[in-house]
Every structure is written in C-alpha cells, then in structure tokens.
Amino acid sequence: MIAALSERGITVVELIVVIAVSSIMMTTVTGFALNYWTNTAVLQSDQGSLVTRLNAGDYLREAINSASGMINQNSLADSNTGKPDPADVSGTYWLPIHAVPETINMGVASTITPVVYFSRPSINTSKNIIMNGSIPYEDNVILYMNGSTKQLLARVVANPYASSNRARTSCPAAVATLSCPKDTVIADDVSSVSMRYFSRSGNTIDYTSIVDSSTGEYIGPDFPVVEVVEFNLKLTKKAQLHNGADTINQTVIRVALRN
Numbered sequence: 368m369i370a371a372l373s374e375r376g377i378t379v380v381e382l383i384v385v386i387a388v389s390s391i392m393m394t395t396v397t398g399f400a401l402n403y404w405t406n407t408a409v410l411q412s413d414q415g416s417l418v419t420r421l422n423a424g425d426y427l428r429e430a431i432n433s434a435s436g437m438i439n440q441n442s443l444a445d446s447n448t449g450k451p452d453p454a455d456v457s458g459t460y461w462l463p464i465h466a467v468p469e470t471i472n473m474g475v476a477s478t479i480t481p482v483v484y485f486s487r488p489s490i491n492t493s494k495n496i497i498m499n500g501s502i503p504y505e506d507n508v509i510l511y512m513n514g515s516t517k518q519l520l521a522r523v524v525a526n527p528y529a530s531s532n533r534a535r536t537s538c539p540a541a542v543a544t545l546s547c548p549k550d551t552v553i554a555d556d557v558s559s560v561s562m563r564y565f566s567r568s569g570n571t572i573d574y575t576s577i578v579d580s581s582t583g584e585y586i587g588p589d590f591p592v593v594e595v596v597e598f599n600l601k602l603t604k605k606a607q608l609h610n611g612a613d614t615i616n617q618t619v620i621r622v623a624l625r626n
Contacts, residue, residue, distance in 0.1 A: 423519070423600055427620050433488070434485040437483065437485045437624070439590050440462075448461055450480065450511070461509055465574035465589055466593055467562075467574050469561070471562065472559045480514065481509065484590075488504070489503065507524040509524070510553070512560065518557060519600070520553060535547070556604040557600060558602065564596055565594065565596075566593075567595060572593050596621070598621075598622075599620075602615070603615050
C-alpha cells in the first residue's frame with residue numbers, strides 16, 4: 368500500500384517569515400551596493416579633483432612666474448572680449464579690475480567673470496625674448512571664469528608686432544580655429560576663486576587701502592606693485608548618484624612674479 372503524499376502547503380506564518388527575511392536581506396544587500404557605488408563615485412571625483420588641482424598649480428606657476436607684471440586691463444586689443452569695458456566703444460578691451468583681495472564667485476550660465484590680467488615678455492620660436500629696442504615686446508594673458516562650463520580659463524592675446532612670436536592669440540571654444548586655438552582650461556568644476564596680492568616682503572596689496580582725501584576715491588596701491596599673487600581655488604563637483612555627497616576641495620597656489 369502506497370502511503371499518501373502530504374499535500375499540505377506552507378502556512379501564512381511561514382510565508383510571512385520568508386518575506387520578512389528576504390526583505391531584510393534585500394535591504395542589506397541594496398544598502399551595501401548603494402553605499403559602495405556612492406563611495407566609489409566620491410573617490411573618483413576626489414581623484415579627478417586632485418588632477419585638476421595639480422594641473423592648475425602647474426599652469427599658474429609657469430605662466431605667472433614668467434610674467435612681467437599684473438595689469439588692470441589688457442593693453443592689446445582682443446576681438447573676443449568676454450567682459451568688455453563699457454567705457455570703450457571698440458569692445459576689444461576687458462573690464463578694468465583692481466588689486467582688491469576678494470572671493471570671486473562663479474557666475475551663472477552665460478556669464479564671463481574676469482579674475483586677473485597679466486603681461487609677459489613675447490618669446491620667439493628659439494625661446495628668446497623679442498626686443499623692441501631696449502624693452503621687450505609683451506603679450507597679454509586674461510584669466511576668467513565661464514559660468515556655463517564652470518571652468519577657470521586663460522585667454523592669450525599675442526603681440527602682433529613681435530616678429531616670430533611663439534605665442535598665438537586664443538579664442539573661446541565656440542569660435543576657435545587652427546589659427547586661433549581654444550582658450551586654455553586651467554581648472555574644471557570651479558565654484559569660486561579667492562585672490563590675495565602681496566609685495567615681495569609679504570605686505571598685503573589692497574587697492575582700497577588708500578583713499579584720496581580730497582575726492583574720496585581709492586588710489587591704490589594697485590596691480591603695478593604686486594609681486595606675489597595667491598589663488599585659492601574652490602572646486603565643487605556635484606554628486607553623480609542620488610543622495611551622494613558633493614565633492615568639495617580647495618587648493619592654494621602662491622606665485623612670485625619676476626618683476
């Protein structure tokens with residue numbers, strides 16, 4: 368006689384236990400996976416920020432260390448001025464700025480914000496300074512922030528009178544060509560740049576520190592006396608995953624000019 372097979376299924380209590388255990392395991396595994404992915408994304412952002420900070424330091428030290436001086440406004444006309452001087456009808460000169468220690472925040476989309484300008488000797492293809500009699504020809508460099516791309520960039524305005532000038536005038540990426548290469552990207556994901564200016568002895572240079580007693584206007588000291596410039600770049604990269612932490616880093620770059 369064949370024993371009858373039991374046809375009894377699982378009870379409601381057993382089903383609830385299975386569902387509860389499965390839910391706990393699924394929640395644990397999912398939480399671990401999300402934390403792992405989030406931490407990995409943050410680590411990748413940190414690594415990318417480190418590369419940006421190192422590259423920014425290299426560029427600024429090399430470019431500014433060879434500068435002949437900081438300037439209030441470009442002396443060479445720029446046909447692609449991002450923030451033109453409203454007093455200049457040609458629109459080829461950037462907005463004048465002064466040596467005021469401050470934090471310059473990244474603008475909104477489509478906003479161009481000048482940071483600092485400087486001039487440097489024009490160099491020929493043999494890496495020799497191109498002279499105009501007893502003084503060197505000079506190129507202009509404009510550092511600015513682009514609110515659309517969240518980048519700190521450098522515009523070069525090469526001196527057109529310097530024969531065999533190694534430098535080439537650069538342009539915004541949208542209009543760049545082989546003869547006018549793209550502006551150099553110094554740093555990505557920039558949220559602000561804090562600036563300070565010093566004499567070589569370490570005294571702070573601040574255009575607002577001296578006021579004309581008769582007019583009440585600021586009279587300096589200004590960029591021509593700056594010998595050391597300090598950049599504090601703040602980089603903010605948005606989290607790539609939901610509920611992930613934004614990556615925020617800062618780097619301080621201090622460079623002495625050759626003047």
